[in-house]
Amino acid sequence: MKVVWLQRLTCCGNTHSFLNYPYMETLLERVEFLFHPSFSLEGEEEKITSLLEKDVEIDLLIVEGAVMEEDRSLLELANRARWVMAVGNCAVYGNIPAINNSHVSGLSFRFTEKGGPLKDFVSKGGLPVINISGCPAHPEWICGTMLMLAEGVVPSLDEWNRPKAYYSDLTHWGCVRNEYFEWKVEPSWLGSPKGCLFYKFGCRGPMTHSTCNRILWNGVSSKTRAGTPCFGCTEYNFPKVGLWETKTLAGIPAELPIGVSKRGYIMLAGVAKMFAPERLKDDS
Ligand code: SF4
Ligand code: SF4
Numbered sequence: 001m002k003v004v005w006l007q008r009l010t011c012c013g014n015t016h017s018f019l020n021y022p023y024m025e026t027l028l029e030r031v032e033f034l035f036h037p038s039f040s041l042e043g044e045e046e047k048i049t050s051l052l053e054k055d056v057e058i059d060l061l062i063v064e065g066a067v068m069e070e071d072r073s074l075l076e077l078a079n080r081a082r083w084v085m086a087v088g089n090c091a092v093y094g095n096i097p098a099i100n101n102s103h104v105s106g107l108s109f110r111f112t113e114k115g116g117p118l119k120d121f122v123s124k125g126g127l128p129v130i131n132i133s134g135c136p137a138h139p140e141w142i143c144g145t146m147l148m149l150a151e152g153v154v155p156s157l158d159e160w161n162r163p164k165a166y167y168s169d170l171t172h173w174g175c176v177r178n179e180y181f182e183w184k185v186e187p188s189w190l191g192s193p194k195g196c197l198f199y200k201f202g203c204r205g206p207m208t209h210s211t212c213n214r215i216l217w218n219g220v221s222s223k224t225r226a227g228t229p230c231f232g233c234t235e236y237n238f239p240k241v242g243l244w245e246t247k248t249l250a251g252i253p254a255e256l257p258i259g260v261s262k263r264g265y266i267m268l269a270g271v272a273k274m275f276a277p278e279r280l281k282d283d284s
Contacts, residue, residue, distance in 0.1 A: 003036075003058075004051070005063075006063045008063060008065035009090060010090055014064045014088035017137060017142065018139055018142050020218065027143050031146060034051060057080075060083045061084045063091050066091065066094045068103055074118075075117060083124075084107070084121065085145065085146075086129050087142055092106045092109060092132070093106045094116070096239070105117075109131070133162055133233075133234040148165075168209065169210065170258065171212050172208075173213065174211075180194065180195050180196035180280060184273040185273075197230075200246055201246065202229045202243055208233075252265065253265075
């Protein structure tokens with residue numbers, strides 16, 4: 001599979017994440033990079049011009065970073081590619097570069113709305129822009145999707161055009177702190193190996209679609225395992241202010257886990273806290 005990777009308004013964090021993929025040799029047996037700014041010797045303009053002039057077939061165009069509404073080489077390459085993939089939150093939703101500039105967006109979304117130069121785009125392979133959100137996106141989500149495409153598997157996408165294989169779970173699923181969540185036991189200090197970070201420290205695991213606690217980072221850990229709250233980096237409203245605290249209204253979290261009603265929360269949380277097993281309460 002022939003791949004072109006473009007960087008636009010980006011910190012290059014998704015390239016760093018990609019380069020951390022532990023099975024790179026396997027990937028490179030299936031994938032040939034025609035261009036990547038971090039490891040191609042030619043300059044982008046020169047290389048893209050030559051690809052377009054020679055009418056070279058491109059299987060997958062990957063874009064990292066938010067984009068300007070007028071980006072001719074992006075549009076020309078997208079129209080030639082069998083598949084187009086946006087990698088990382090800036091390329092997916094616009095994110096930080098788009099906050100104060102209405103001409104900047106993701107490839108096919110601008111925060112919650114359809115927007116960007118490829119908003120109505122359908123690639124030769126029959127899919128819209130495949131979105132791999134995250135800040136950065138997990139290497140497994142990037143490379144797993146590349147390998148699916150290389151093997152001819154068409155990924156099934158969610159409402160944000162993200163592969164369901166990686167984005168139908170919640171970060172909360174598989175978190176080792178679930179028992180604390182159920183009994184509403186919070187840690188008394190940030191970094192404690194025990195306690196759930198939802199009630200006090202801003203954990204967005206129950207509202208965030210990712211497989212971070214099932215496909216571990218570097219095969220080792222995840223934010224919540226390491227004692228840091230999930231910041232919700234795969235969603236359109238990342239980053240938020242006050243990442244380390246839970247906003248509350250009359251003592252109830254302002255945002256509740258997906259699918260939980262306020263009434264249900266009030267009824268269950270009080271009872272759970274009251275009857276929480278003693279063994280869960282010591283976080284020393
Ligand atoms: S720390 Fe976060 S992800 Fe883990 S159980 Fe609590 S809310 Fe869920
Ligand atoms: S745990 Fe949350 S903030 Fe961390 S990478 Fe996963 S989705 Fe993003």
